[in-house]
Amino acid sequence: MRCAYFDAGVCRSCTWMGRPHGEQVADKERHCADLLGERADLRWLPPVTGRESRYRNKAKMVVGGSAEHPRLGILDAGGRGIDLQGCGLYPGTLAASFPLLAAFVTRANLTPYDVPTRTGELKNLLVTQSPDGELMVRFVLRSQEPVARIRKHLPWLLDAVPQLRVVSVNLLPDHRAVLEGDREIPLTETQTLRMRVNGIDLHLRPQSFFQTNTEVAAALYRHATSWVEELAPASVWDLYCGVGGFALHVAAPGREVVGIETSVEAIASATQSASARGLSGVRFAAGDATQFALAAESAPELVIVNPPRRGIGDELSRWLEDSDVRHVVYSSCNAASLARDLAVMPSLRPRRAQVLDMFPQTPHYEVLTLLERV
Ligand SMILES: C[S@@+](CC[C@H](N)C(=O)[O-])C[C@H]1O[C@@H](n2cnc3c(N)ncnc32)[C@H](O)[C@@H]1O
Numbered sequence: 031m032r033c034a035y036f037d038a039g040v041c042r043s044c045t046w047m048g049r050p051h052g053e054q055v056a057d058k059e060r061h062c063a064d065l066l067g068e069r070a071d072l073r074w075l076p077p078v079t080g081r082e083s084r085y086r087n088k089a090k091m092v093v094g095g096s097a098e099h100p101r102l103g104i105l106d107a108g109g110r111g112i113d114l115q116g117c118g119l120y121p122g123t124l125a126a127s128f129p130l131l132a133a134f135v136t137r138a139n140l141t142p143y144d145v146p147t148r149t150g151e152l153k154n155l156l157v158t159q160s161p162d163g164e165l166m167v168r169f170v171l172r173s174q175e176p177v178a179r180i181r182k183h184l185p186w187l188l189d190a191v192p193q194l195r196v197v198s199v200n201l202l203p204d205h206r207a208v209l210e211g212d213r214e215i216p217l218t219e220t221q222t223l224r225m226r227v228n229g230i231d232l233h234l235r236p237q238s239f240f241q242t243n244t245e246v247a248a249a250l251y252r253h254a255t256s257w258v259e260e261l262a263p264a265s266v267w268d269l270y271c272g273v274g275g276f277a278l279h280v281a282a283p284g285r286e287v288v289g290i291e292t293s294v295e296a297i298a299s300a301t302q303s304a305s306a307r308g309l310s311g312v313r314f315a316a317g318d319a320t321q322f323a324l325a326a327e328s329a330p331e332l333v334i335v336n337p338p339r340r341g342i343g344d345e346l347s348r349w350l351e352d353s354d355v356r357h358v359v360y361s362s363c364n365a366a367s368l369a370r371d372l373a374v375m376p377s378l379r380p381r382r383a384q385v386l387d388m389f390p391q392t393p394h395y396e397v398l399t400l401l402e403r404v
Contacts, residue, residue, distance in 0.1 A: 031047065031048070031051070031082050031083050031118065031390075031391060032047070032048060033047050033048075033117075033118055033391075034116070035114055035116070035117065036048065040112050040114075041103070041104060041112065041114055041117075043104070043392075044119070044391035044392055045391075045392060045393065046391050046392055046393060047391050051079070051082050051390060054387070054390065054391070055077050055079055055385070055387050057393075058077070058385050058387065058393070058395040059074070059077055059385050061365065061393070062365045062383070062385050062395070062397050065365040065366055065368070065369040066365065066368075066369055066372070066380060066383065066399075067369070069379070069380060071379060071381060072379075072380045072381060072382070072383060073381065073382050073383075074382075074383055074384070075253075075382060075383070075384040076384070077384065077385040077386065077387060078246060078249045078250070078253070078384065078385070078386040078387065079246075079387045079390075080243060080245040080246045080249070080387065080390075081245065081390075082390045082391070083118045083119065083390075083391075084118065084119065084120060084121045084122070084125075085119065085121075085242075085243045085245065085246070085390060086119040086120055086121075086242055086243065087121065087124075087158055087159050087160075087161075087240065087242060087243065087244050088156065088157070088158045088159075088240070088242060089117075089120050089124055089128075089155075089156070089157045089158075090154060090156055090209055091103060091114070091128070091154060091155045091156075091157070092104055092105050092111060092153070092154050093111065093135065093140075093142040093143070093152045093153065093154060093155055094110055094111010094112070094113075094142050094144075095111050095113070095142055096141070096142065097135060097136055097139050097140055097141045097142070098136055099136075100132050100135040100136065100140075100142055100152075101113035101142075102114065102115050102128055102131065102132055102155060103115065103117070105145060108146065109144070109145030109146045110146075111142065115128040115129065115132070119391070120159075121159050122163075123159050123163045123165060123193050124157055124158075124159040124165065127157060127165060127167070127191050127193075127194075128157075130187070130190045130191050131155055131157070131167065131187075131191075133190070134183065134186070134187045134190075135152060137183050137186060138176065138179045138180050138182070138183040139176075139179060140152040140169070140176050140179070140180070141176075143172055145205075148205055150172070151171050151172050151173065151175055151176050152169060152170070152171060152172075152176070153170045153171065153172060153202055154170035154202075154209055154210070155167065155168070155169060155170070156168040156170060156200070156209065156210065158223060158234065158240070160195075160223050160224055160225050160226070160234075161225060161226050161227065161244050162224065162226060163193055164193050164194075164195045164223060164224065165191065165193045165194045165195060165196075165223075166194075166195065166196035166197075166198075166223040166234065166236070167187075167191075167194060167196070167197050167198075168197075168198050168199070168200050168210070168214075168236050169197075169198075169199045169200070170199075170200045170201075170202050170209065170210050170211070171199055171200070171201055171202070172201075172202065172203055173201070173203060174199075174201065174215070177199055177215060180199065180217065181217060184197060184217060184218075188218075194218075195218070195220050195223055196218055196220055196221055196222065196223050196235075196236070197216075197217040197218045198214050198215060198216050198217055198218075198221065198236045199214070199215040199217060200213070200214050200215075200236065200237075201213040201214075201215070210237070214236050214237055216236075221235055221236065222234065222235050222299060222302070223235075225240060225244070225273075227244065227247060227248050227251060227275065228248050228251060228252055228279065230278050230279060230303070230307070231303055231306060231307075232273050232274065232275060232278065232299070232300075232303055233273060233299040233300075233302050233303055234273055234299060235295045235296075235298065235299050236295070237293065237295045237296075238272065238273055238293055238295045238296035238299060239272045239273075239293070239296065240272070240273065241275065241388065242388060242389065243388045243389065246386050246387065246388045246396070247275065247388070249386060250361060250386055250388075250396060250398060251275050251276060251279045252279075253384060253398060254276055254279070254280070254334065254359050254361065254398060255276075255279045255280050257359060257382070257400050258280045258332060258334075258359065259280075259282075261331075261332060261356075261357055263285065263330065263331035263332035263356075263357070264284065264285060264286065264331055265285070265286045265287075265330035265331050265332070266280055266285060266286070266287045266288075266330055266331070266332045266333070266334065267287075267288050267289075267290065267323075267330045267332075267333045267334065268280070268287065268288070268289040268290070268334045268336075269290050269319040269322070269323070269333060269334065269335045269336075269337075269342070269346075270290075270291060270319055270335060270336045270337045270338070270342075271289030271290060271291045271296075271300060271314065271336075272291055272293070272296050272300075272336070273296045273299040273300050273303070274289050274296075274299070274300030274303055274304065274312075274314060276289075276334045276336060276359075276361075277289040277300065277304075277312055277314070277334075278300070278303055278304065278307070278309070278312065280334070281304070281307075281309045281311065281312045282311075283311070284311070285311055286311050286330070287309075287311060287312045287313070288312075288313050288314075288315070288330070289312070289313070289314040289315075290314075290315055290316075290317055290318075290319050290322045291314070291316060291317075291319075292316065292317065292318060292319075293316070294316045297314045297315065297316040300314040301314050319335070319337070319342070319346060320342075320343065320345050320346040320349070323346055323349045323350075323353075324345070324349060329353040329354055329355050330355065331355070331356055331357070332355065332356065332357045332358070332359065333350065333355050333357075333358050333359075334358075334359045334360075334361070335358065335359075335360050335361070336360075336361040336362075337362070337367075338363075339363055339364040339367060340364075340367055341362065341364065341367025341368060341370060341371045342360075342371050343371070344374055347371045347374035347375050348374055348375075350375055350378060351374060351375040351376070351377055351378065354403075355378075355403070356402070356403050357400065357401065357402055357403070358375075358378055358400075358401040359398070359399070359400055359401075360398075360399045360401060361396060361397075361398050361399075362396065362397050362399070363388070363394065363395075363396050365395075365397050368397060368399070372401075375401070377403055377404055378401040378402065378403055378404075379401060379402055379403075379404050380399045380400070380401055381400050381401070381402045382399065382400040383397060383398070383399045383400075384397065384398045384399075385397050386398060
């Protein structure tokens with residue numbers, strides 16, 4: 031794939047842009063195999079690949095320029111906005127919303143936040159596209175000052191972008207290089223975007239994580255589910271469950287499934303999905319994964335973990351090592367932290383591993399592993 035922004039040197043976010051896709055995937059497999067080391071009893075399954083472009087379901091656009099001429103994209107080294115509305119990573123409906131969102135910024139007179147002078151209001155636009163082509167838009171603002179203007183002009187935006195289902199404001203008052211703050215102000219009655227994956231309705235609210243690449247995420251959930259089905263455990267924990275993707279896929283009659291996640295919003299979404307499906311054996315609770323495991327009276331037969339980049343860490347790895355959990359399905363977006371965690375769990379041996387190319391044009395990838403107690 032080629033990218034005019036990359037070739038012109040204005041955006042270098044996709045560091046592998048221009049490299050043949052097959053070569054990228056082979057490098058990711060090699061990288062992962064090196065980190066996991068020589069293991070005679072580990073079977074590598076063929077990698078999962080999806081489309082090379084238009085695969086990102088979420089755009090995190092920094093807003094620069096002026097209210098009259100907003101730029102949606104990234105900031106340069108001097109803190110000025112670079113417009114990347116033509117970025118090839120975003121799917122059709124999402125990409126088509128950018129010029130309309132830019133027109134809305136002008137219409138509602140939303141002054142972009144200027145990093146060097148710390149003035150202005152609109153910091154970021156966060157846009158998510160569901161598999162059905164519906165959109166969630168979040169305006170990340172420095173203060174509530176523009177909220178009334180956004181509300182006033184919102185009917186225009188809802189009319190201009192008919193796929194728009196969820197709109198909210200997120201407040202990020204401090205001058206920090208983060209994407210969003212803690213406080214969310216809903217602007218539409220609907221505050222949940224339906225993310226239909228493999229025929230299962232997941233629900234995404236603002237402030238919840240969703241796998242970046244819906245097509246590859248669907249394969250991730252399918253493959254993990256087929257491994258779990260083979261083992262047919264009576265009890266499963268889904269730790270770091272987010273909106274419940276793994277838990278809702280592996281739910282089955284007679285199986286007890288518990289999902290644990292720190293985000294209260296994500297747990298509300300997961301609970302909504304479970305009750306809509308009438309799943310009585312699935313329960314979700316907000317909390318820290320490690321603390322939950324350490325406090326539990328008994329361990330399940332199988333544990334799924336899908337932690338952030340830092341991995342599950344020493345404490346939870348040690349707990350798993352000392353527990354009588356027979357199998358762990360570990361889905362990782364950082365093979366380096368996976369390898370560190372594996373070193374703390376020598377009794378849980380990786381039997382299967384599969385690289386999933388969740389982030390084409392970058393060195394990042396997801397790896398799904400099945401660990402078995404020896
Ligand atoms: C890589 S995401 C995985 C989400 C989910 N499994 C999925 O498929 O969408 C990691 C999740 O871990 C959650 N998280 C972060 N720290 C946590 C902790 N200490 N305990 C439980 N969940 C945590 C995050 O909020 C995020 O939703």
